[in-house]
Amino acid sequence: MHRRDLLRLAALSPLLAAAGRLPAAAAPAPTDLMPAFWRAYDAGRAAEDRARAIGQAFFAPNAELYAGAGLKPTPERLAAWLPQFDAIAEPARRLSQGFAGHYRRHVEHFQREFPDFQRERAPIYLMPSLFNFDGHLRPWQGRLPLFVGIDGIVRYHGADANLSVFLDHESFHLYHGQLVPELLMDEQPPVYGSLWIEGLATYVSERLNPDASRVQVLLDDRKLAAVDDATVRDLAGKLLAVLDSTSADDANRFFGAGHKGPEPARGGYLVGLSIARRIGRDRPLAELARTPLTKLRASMQQQLQALAAG
Incomplete structure (x- = not known):
């Protein structure tokens, strides 16, 4: 989790603060890449070179987003990661399928505590991270998204990870940066x-x-x-x-x-x-x-x- 990537976050506008933020029910949902990954993962079981097949079916079409997260999923990197991922694939699948519900609950209770948080400025992407991270904050396309590594969560936090703690921790970094950007703008x-x-x-x-x-x-x-x-x-x-x-x-x-x-x-x-x-x-x-x-x-x-x- 690269906290220093928060440093470019812009200051909170007094006008926006006065206007208020989106209600929790209207908060944008995470962009979920996991269904597309699971299709490629399942289809790749019969391939002679599984890593290359999954790379071509999923990672290559999403190369721009992975570059935004600071990752380059090369065939060699995928080949080293895949056997280790196979061992946790089922709990990772369960986690990705249940993430939306966890996220809705997180938004509801976090926004009650911090109603001025600009969640619309903090998109979330669910993806395999090749075990590089569980949560990763990195400026991309003019905003500061949170990249969530489903495989990283299972590896570093276990199959029964407390997502409420994890998401509250990560969301607060974003909120803190919106309020006191000068604290988080020093590289x-x-x-x-x-x-x-x-x-x-x-x-x-x-x-x-x-x-x-x-x-x-x-x-x-x-x-x-x-x-x-x-x-x-x-x-x-x-x-x-x-x-x-x-x-x-x-x-x-x-x-x-x-x-x-x-x-x-x-x-x-x-x-x-x-x-x-x-x-x-x-x-x-x-x-x-x-x-x-x-x-x-x-x-x-x-x-x-x-x-x-x-």
């Missing part, structure tokens, strides 16, 4: 900015899904969910030391899923969640989303100092 944001961006989205998904488990709120990262309070204190101290850093190494160290080192991967999400809980207690979520940049750094520093001190 290399400082650590304190990323800490708030990811921590607040995680906290919002927790508040909107009070029955969700800690693992689900942390996007099914079991290792991160198992982190103890002592490690959170240690992480807070390390984050303080690089609060203003804009280096890619520090971004990966605290927010990258692939980080390998003494710190737990994506530890910034957990610390950010702790901070958002402390700041957000008894405050409306939409108010938190409007936190101005002028107050953000001092607030992050103060909260990290408190966490580090235990």
Whole structure:
């Protein structure tokens, strides 16, 4: 999930805000590529070269959209992915068939909390991602769509994924960017900015899904969910030391899923969640989303100092 792709999002127009947004019932439905994929997948069973047949039937006609998502499904890439996908094809099929219902429920409860969210500016595409992502935000054709990898969801979250948590997290990033675009328009944001961006989205998904488990709120990262309070204190101290850093190494160290080192991967999400809980207690979520940049750094520093001190 490339949060930095949010950075080009345009500011919310006061005129549009005053006019209001589409009601939940009128929100545009996702563009669903999965029925076409399943037809190609099923038809390819008898092909001598399945990867090439499926590529020609589905991926080639959708090459422009895949380029928009930053993917190039070459025959070699498809051949490596296909045997692994076969193992999860049935739960992926069930998920894709039931996604529309999950999405309608998501829109209804998210729009109640954030009625000014411009959902019409955030199209959603359902597609196989070749395990590259579960949810991926990337500017394309003048808008910022959410590309949803059905195969990625099953692989990284399981067949019984909590889609409410997942969709709330992703939708909030879009909403947050519409309200405070200057926070998300920096291609290399400082650590304190990323800490708030990811921590607040995680906290919002927790508040909107009070029955969700800690693992689900942390996007099914079991290792991160198992982190103890002592490690959170240690992480807070390390984050303080690089609060203003804009280096890619520090971004990966605290927010990258692939980080390998003494710190737990994506530890910034957990610390950010702790901070958002402390700041957000008894405050409306939409108010938190409007936190101005002028107050953000001092607030992050103060909260990290408190966490580090235990």
